[in-house]
Amino acid sequence: MQHLSTIILALLGLTLATIAGFGFMSGSYLAWLALILLALLPWLHNWIMAKRYLTWKEAYSVGIQTLDDDHKRLLYLINTLDTAVHYQTDIAFERQALNEVVDYTQTHFAREEKLMQTHQYPDYPDHKKQHEAMIAKVNEFVQHYDSDRDGTIEELLNYLREWLIHHIQGTDQNYSGYLTSRGVH
Numbered sequence: 001m002q003h004l005s006t007i008i009l010a011l012l013g014l015t016l017a018t019i020a021g022f023g024f025m026s027g028s029y030l031a032w033l034a035l036i037l038l039a040l041l042p043w044l045h046n047w048i049m050a051k052r053y054l055t056w057k058e059a060y061s062v063g064i065q066t067l068d069d070d071h072k073r074l075l076y077l078i079n080t081l082d083t084a085v086h087y088q089t090d091i092a093f094e095r096q097a098l099n100e101v102v103d104y105t106q107t108h109f110a111r112e113e114k115l116m117q118t119h120q121y122p123d124y125p126d127h128k129k130q131h132e133a134m135i136a137k138v139n140e141f142v143q144h145y146d147s148d149r150d151g152t153i154e155e156l157l158n159y160l161r162e163w164l165i166h167h168i169q170g171t172d173q174n175y176s177g178y179l180t181s182r183g184v185h
């Protein structure tokens with residue numbers, strides 16, 4: 001499933017090439033139209049891929065530089081994993097990209113939790129529970145990935161993307177005012 005858009009584009013390319021071939025044989029203007037559309041396919045492929053990538057928005061900021069930097073790095077690492085998957089790089093490279101997302105997520109959670117704990121943030125226990133649930137879910141995905149890479153990686157990527165953006169925009173925003181009012185920047 002993860003290469004569905006690539007397969008669709010390949011089939012489209014094949015169809016357009018066939019139309020162009022028959023079009024030229026029969027002298028139809030459709031041949032030229034098919035050729036133009038064929039030339040646009042690489043651009044269409046890049047556009048589809050670029051839309052998948054996560055981009056940082058100011059609205060994601062929690063007002064604390066180190067945590068914003070962590071969140072930016074996590075977006076970058078998820079995009080790197082996405083690139084490894086969709087450009088079908090070496091499996092070892094893909095696994096490395098996956099490990100980096102998982103490792104840096106844990107590093108970031110530890111940093112965030114330490115700040116909340118230090119400043120006695122009242123919702124710290126609930127926030128920590130969300131982090132723990134996420135790590136447990138990702139570990140479950142990674143176990144499945146080891147036995148069924150193709151059946152797992154797309155779902156894992158979607159989970160990482162959706163969970164992270166949802167968490168940054170929701171739960172993380174809740175500590176922002178509390179911590180910044182205590183001088184954390």
Ligand SMILES: [Fe+2]
Nearest residue numbers: 112167171172
């Ligand atoms: Fe968090």
